[in-house]
Amino acid sequence: MKYTEFTLSDYVFFIAYLVLFSLIAIAIYFKHEKNPEYRYFLPHFFWKVFMGFLMAFVYIYTYGGGDTTAYWQGSYILNNLFYESPGAYFTELFNPVIKGHIPNYYNARTGIPPVWIYNEPNSWFVCKLSSLFSFFTFNSYLGLNLFYSVITSIISWKFFRFLNSFLTIQTKYIAYAVLFIPTVGFWCTGIMKDSVAYSSLLVVIMGLFKILQRKYTFMTIVSTLIGIWFIFVTRSFLLMPIAVPFFIILIFRLNSTQPFVIKFVTRMVGVAIAILSIGFFINDAALFGEFSSDNLTATANTIYLDFQNNSGYTGKRYDLGISEVNSVTMISVIPNAILTTLYRPFLWEADNALMLINGVESSIFILLTIGIIRRKKQTVLPVSKNSIYTKDFMLFCVLFMLILAYFVGLTSGLYGVLARLKAPVLPFFLLFVFSQLRRVKYINILEHS
Structure with a gap:
């Protein structure tokens, strides 16, 4: 199914999850409001939500779709595959694609993956990753896009706080550089390969410098290795x-x-x-x-x-x-x-x-x-x-x-x-x-x- 416009289901799940995530973000802010860093927390959160929505709006109503909607379509088809054959779903999830060959477990009921996405392993990986979140958004494109916006905002925020813990640069300048660049906000927030690659980049760099500073934990090593893998496949x-x-x-x-x-x-x-x-x-x-x-x-x-x-x-x-x-x-x-x-x-x-x-x-x-x-x-x-x-x-x-x-x-x-x-x-x-x-x-x- 080709996605060409926002639907009622999109708005319903987008608003519902936006309210939920906003309440959580506000609660986090009030818990840390005495920390000067957190003056940028809510502005950054809502900036990412806005930029993610703007990217989706521009792609749908200016370009008539594109990579972002193809990733959503791929995740939707993978979810259908799960409900029809969980074994086939996990086979697809953990095995590399064979270029030019779409397996026969895809059919009229599940839908056929977009060929140009399926034939690019790095793009199809984004569909696989998106399918994990798509279960919680009930196949809502805007809902899934919001999940990406929130996750990327969390990673950017952690990177900002990490840099602010040791850089001899004023906090406000670190915030401008890491949290509020328009180009980064537009291209590295929603359902895009760029979002996965950029967020993984921040995780890897943060992990490597924590290791260099001997301030790492077991989870630091794990997250760094996962980030390296995500970069490698995207x-x-x-x-x-x-x-x-x-x-x-x-x-x-x-x-x-x-x-x-x-x-x-x-x-x-x-x-x-x-x-x-x-x-x-x-x-x-x-x-x-x-x-x-x-x-x-x-x-x-x-x-x-x-x-x-x-x-x-x-x-x-x-x-x-x-x-x-x-x-x-x-x-x-x-x-x-x-x-x-x-x-x-x-x-x-x-x-x-x-x-x-x-x-x-x-x-x-x-x-x-x-x-x-x-x-x-x-x-x-x-x-x-x-x-x-x-x-x-x-x-x-x-x-x-x-x-x-x-x-x-x-x-x-x-x-x-x-x-x-x-x-x-x-x-x-x-x-x-x-x-x-x-x-x-x-x-x-x-x-x-």
């Missing part, structure tokens, strides 16, 4: 910009007490290994999904030229100024690709309401970057564990956003695709920007006492 290319920066930070941390020569050599070796791993990714990394096959150069060339020339893709395109993607151009366009991800579309490039919002957002990022360049005043702070953790995390932010921004800018081609894929970059870019607006110089008070 947007596996995100693993590389996580792993490389974290590996470099680990090397820097482990040899921090060594003599200068040993420290220099081991860090150079660590950086070289990280660079070689990126080279491996570019040349032969089949596990990185849509960003690579046997050779990322060929794949990037196919994606880029397809988006540039195929009239079947609707939406405004951008051009990096290259005629084809090869090893030479992949290096030459590094600055342009990164700048495109971080700062485009420009305001004058917008041709619809969503792009206009992206343009305003990009303009703010440009102004903030100019603010970094112009600001020269330093604030001297003593070295502490928090300042060390902040420096580690800022190094991670820089490396993560540069690596991911490059590949996103290189392969997106359309502004609509760019907006979706660059969403995970933006919080880390803003965190770095806010850390630099007040330039900090750390002094070791033990050495100067």
Whole structure:
């Protein structure tokens, strides 16, 4: 069944669950209202609910459906399969799909999965995941979308509180970066692959830094492993910009007490290994999904030229100024690709309401970057564990956003695709920007006492 408009059932279950979740959120707020962090709790909760509903509304009444409704349709069919044959349901849930082959336990009573979704394992995984929640929403699209909004809000909130526990950045700036970016709110809240990948990304990064800080529990390890698995089966290319920066930070941390020569050599070796791993990714990394096959150069060339020339893709395109993607151009366009991800579309490039919002957002990022360049005043702070953790995390932010921004800018081609894929970059870019607006110089008070 194709979903084309909100139904009475949608509104009923959406409102019912919204009332329930709102009451729980309000109760949580009043329980912690003396904690200054919680001034952002309810605004963030309702922001996520609003952005999730807005995404659903735009997709249904502007685009006439799309990925989000196909994910819902897949979950609806899986639920029908469960009621008809629980064994077949669990077989489908825990076994990989065979591309081009739809099992015969799907029939007229259960419905047939959308072929274009079923043939993409990462997309069908979102349907499987959605089916687990869909049992509680009684096949209501808006109800399921609300579940995604609430779950993603919980994960973003936990990530915000974790960062606020050690970053030497004002709480309000951490909140702006992690909780209230429009692009992230729109694309990473509702029933979307982006929501699953982005939330898993936050869980993994939070888990890795808790382990680095030795503040982890058994559940931290479990949630981190689950997050890694979710990223692997949805947007596996995100693993590389996580792993490389974290590996470099680990090397820097482990040899921090060594003599200068040993420290220099081991860090150079660590950086070289990280660079070689990126080279491996570019040349032969089949596990990185849509960003690579046997050779990322060929794949990037196919994606880029397809988006540039195929009239079947609707939406405004951008051009990096290259005629084809090869090893030479992949290096030459590094600055342009990164700048495109971080700062485009420009305001004058917008041709619809969503792009206009992206343009305003990009303009703010440009102004903030100019603010970094112009600001020269330093604030001297003593070295502490928090300042060390902040420096580690800022190094991670820089490396993560540069690596991911490059590949996103290189392969997106359309502004609509760019907006979706660059969403995970933006919080880390803003965190770095806010850390630099007040330039900090750390002094070791033990050495100067």
